[in-house]
Amino acid sequence: MSDQKYNTSKAPKPVGLYPHARKAGNLLFLSGVGPRTAGSDQNDSGVPGLKLDHNGNFEEFDFEAQVHSVFNNVKEILEASGSDWNQLVDVTVFLTNMKRDFKTFNKIYAEYFKDNQPCRTTVEISSLPTPIAIELKCVASLED
Template sequence: MAEVSRISTNKAPKPVGLYPHARKVGNLLFLSGVGPRVAGSDDIDSAVPGLKLDKNGNFIEFDFEAQCRSVFDNVRIILEESGSSWDQLVDVTVFLVNMKRDFHVYNRIYAEYFKDNLPCRTTVEINSLPTPIAIELKCIATID
C-alpha cells in the first residue's frame, strides 16, 4: 500500500474547512482547492486581493487579474512546502464563477505562468465558491 500523508502550511491561506492543503499518496500530490486569499489573515473577505466590499457585502471593487496571480502564487507555495514544484504539476482543474467575463484574462495569465510546463487542464464555470472569490484551482503534481 502506498504511503499517505497530510500536508498543511502556514505560508498558504488557512483552509476554510476541515481539510489539509495537500495529501501525498505514493509519488502523487493532490492539492485541495486553492483560492487567491492571502495567507495570515483570518478575515476571509478582506484577504482576497483586489476585492473590496461595502458594509452589506456587495462588491465595490473587483480585480480578477490580482486573484489569478494570487491563486497561482498560493499553489506554488503549497507545492514547494510539500516537496514538489511548479514544473511537477500534471493536472489543473480551474473553477471560474464567470467564464464569459474572466476566461480571457485567466487564459492570458495562465500562459505566463505555464509557458514551460504544460499540465493537463480543465476549466469549469460554477455558480459560486464558499468565499467571495472568483477562481479556485484543484491540482495534481508528482513528488519525489
C-alpha cells in the same frame, strides 16, 4: 502506499477540516486553492484586488490580482509539500464568471505555464464558499 498530509502558513488556511495537500504514492493532491492571502480569515476579504461593502457587494474587483494570488498560493503549497510548479500534472480551474474572466485567465495562465504544460480543465460554477472568483484543484508529481 504512503500517505502524508501537508499544511503551510504561507498559504491561506483551509475553510474546512482538510489539509492543503495530501501525498498518495508519488502524487500530491492539492485541496481547492483560492486567492486569499496567507494569514487572512475566511470572514474577512483577504483577497487581493477585492473590496466589499457592508452588504458584501463588490466595491472593487480585480480578477487579474486574484489569478496571480491563486498561482502564488499553489506554488507555496507545492514547495511546502516537497513538489514544485514544474511537477504539476493536472489543473482544474473553477471560475464564477466564464464569460467575463476566461480570456484574462487564459492569458495569465500562459505566462505561468510556458514550460510546464499540465492537463487542464476549466469549468464555470455559480459560487465559491468565500467571495472569490477563482479556485484551482491541482495534482502534482513527487520525486521519491
